[in-house]
Amino acid sequence: xxxxxxxxxxxxxxxxxxxxxxxxxxxxxxxxxxxxxxxxxxxxxxxxxxxxxxxxxxxxxxxxxxxxxxxxxxxxxxxxxxxxxxxxxxxxxxxxxxxxxxxxxxxxxxxxxxxxxxxxxxxxxxxxxxxxxxxxxxxxxxxxxxxxxxxxxxxxxxxxxxxxxxxxxxxxxxxxxxxxxxxxxxxxxxxxxxxxxxxxxxxxxxxxxxxxxxxxxxxxxxxxxx
Ligand SMILES: CC(C)(COP(=O)(O)OP(=O)(O)OC[C@H]1O[C@@H](n2cnc3c(N)ncnc32)[C@H](O)[C@@H]1OP(=O)(O)O)[C@@H](O)C(=O)NCCC(=O)NCCS
Numbered sequence: 001x002x003x004x005x006x007x008x009x010x011x012x013x014x015x016x017x018x019x020x021x022x023x024x025x026x027x028x029x030x031x032x033x034x035x036x037x038x039x040x041x042x043x044x045x046x047x048x049x050x051x052x053x054x055x056x057x058x059x060x061x062x063x064x065x066x067x068x069x070x071x072x073x074x075x076x077x078x079x080x081x082x083x084x085x086x087x088x089x090x091x092x093x094x095x096x097x098x099x100x101x102x103x104x105x106x107x108x109x110x111x112x113x114x115x116x117x118x119x120x121x122x123x124x125x126x127x128x129x130x131x132x133x134x135x136x137x138x139x140x141x142x143x144x145x146x147x148x149x150x151x152x153x154x155x156x157x158x159x160x161x162x163x164x165x166x167x168x169x170x171x172x173x174x175x176x177x178x179x180x181x182x183x184x185x186x187x188x189x190x191x192x193x194x195x196x197x198x199x200x201x202x203x204x205x206x207x208x209x210x211x212x213x214x215x216x217x218x219x220x221x222x223x224x225x226x
Contacts, residue, residue, distance in 0.1 A: 003015055003211070004208065005029070008208075008211070011076075012208070012211035012212040012215065013027045013086075013212050013215060014027055014029070015027070015207070015208030015211065015212075016088075016207070016208045016209055016212055017206075017207045017208055018088070018135045018136070018138065018139050018143075018204060018205070018206050018207075019135075019204065019205040019207065020131055020134065020135050020201070020203065020204045020205075021203060022092065022127075022128070022131045023090060023091060023092045023128060023131055023132060023135070024090075024091040025088040025089070025090060025091075025100050025132060025135050025136060025139070026088060026089050026091060027086075027088060027089075027208075028072070028087065028088070028089040032089045032096060033068075033069055033072050033073075034069070035089075035096045036068065036072075036089060036096060036098075036099060037064075037065040037066075037068040037069050038065060039096070039097070039098070039120045040057045040064065040068075040120075041061065042120050042121065042122065043120065043121045044057050044118050044119070044120060044121060045057065045121075049156075050179060050180060051118075051153070051154060051157050051160065052118075052179075053177060053178060053179060053180075054180070055180050056068065056071075072087055075087060079215065081107070081108065081215070081216065081217035082105060082106050082107070082108075082217070083104075083105050083106075084103070084104060084107070084215075084216070085101065085102075085103045086101065086102045086103070087099050087100075087101050088100045088101070088102075088136070090117075090119065090123075090128070090132050092123060092128060097119055097120050097122075097123035097128065098117065098118050098119035098120055098123060098128075098132075099117060099118055100115070100117045100132045100133070100135070100136045101115060101116040101117060102114070102115050102136050102139065102140060103115075103116070107144070107146075107216060107217065108216070108217040108218060108224035108225070109224070110147075111145060111146050111147035111148070112146065112147060112148050112149070112150065113140045113144075113146050113148075113149050113150070114149070114150045114151065114152075115133065115136055115137075115140075115149060115150075115151050116151075117129065117132060117133065117160075119132075124159065125159070129159060129160075129163045130162075130163045130166045130167060133151075133163050133164070133167050134167050134201055134204065135201075135204055137149055137167060137191065137196060138200065138201055138204040138206060139206055139209070141193060141196045141197075141200070142200065142206065143206045143209050144209075144213075144216055144218065144222065145218070145222035146193065147192070147193050148190060148191065148192050148193065149169075149190070149191045149196070150172070150188065150189065150190055150191075151164045151169060151188075151189045151191075152186050152187060152188045152189065153186065153187060154179060154184050154185065154186055154187075155174070155184075155185045155186070155187050161187060161189075164189040164191075165189075167191070167199070168191055168195050168196065168198075168199050169189035169190060169191040169195075170189065170190055170191070170192075170195070171187065171188070171189060172188040172189055172190035173188045174186060174187050174188060175188065
């Protein structure tokens with residue numbers, strides 16, 4: 001298939017897009033990353049409700065934006081078959097409103113992914129969070145042949161927990177983790193391939209993945225490359 005992005009012949013992830021009836025997840029260009037880096041200044045969470053383990057939303061401008069860019073660029077630079085982190089821009093009605101992440105270690109052997117996400121506040125509470133999780137799960141299970149997906153959230157983060165429940169995850173234990181410098185309880189969730197199969201979304205389109213499969217250590221049949 002012809003590549004869309006001018007550098008996709010060298011870095012095929014640039015062509016990766018997952019489309020649902022409501023939104024698109026796309027591999028971000030540098031211009032997309034600049035839009036994403038600026039979004040937290042509009043607000044992602046209440047000031048006293050930091051939902052992330054690292055308080056990256058709280059830095060002063062322009063340091064915060066620069067740190068975010070460095071983080072996403074480091075994901076590209078450090079990508080490997082056995083340790084990758086894929087941040088996809090969430091696009092609704094043509095505008096970027098957040099990030100849907102998928103991460104995995106030793107994916108060709110373990111077939112297990114973890115996810116994380118955030119939306120700018122104006123985009124929250126309208127079902128976008130559940131739809132973008134469904135989209136990344138299609139990418140993981142149908143696109144990459146995952147066996148299971150994991151997610152976690154602080155026990156008070158009801159929207160995140162509800163999203164996991166709505167798309168079919170089951171509770172998978174809890175642990176005490178650090179939220180910045182404070183211990184806080186994290187609830188863990190797991191979705192197995194069988195449970196995903198019962199709820200899969202054929203209306204979600206995955207485009208531009210085939211040329212990226214080698215970056216995930218997979219052949220066209222989704223089996224590990226030799
Ligand atoms: C978590 C997040 C991505 C979810 O996206 P979203 O678009 O807001 O979620 P949705 O609208 O798809 O679903 C949220 C669900 O939580 C429910 N919910 C939200 N606040 C709630 C509350 N205080 N009590 C009970 N349910 C609540 C909603 O009703 C909805 O469930 P429903 O469809 O069954 O009614 C988004 O809220 C966000 O970016 N939050 C800040 C960053 C964050 O917490 N990221 C995750 C870190 S683990």
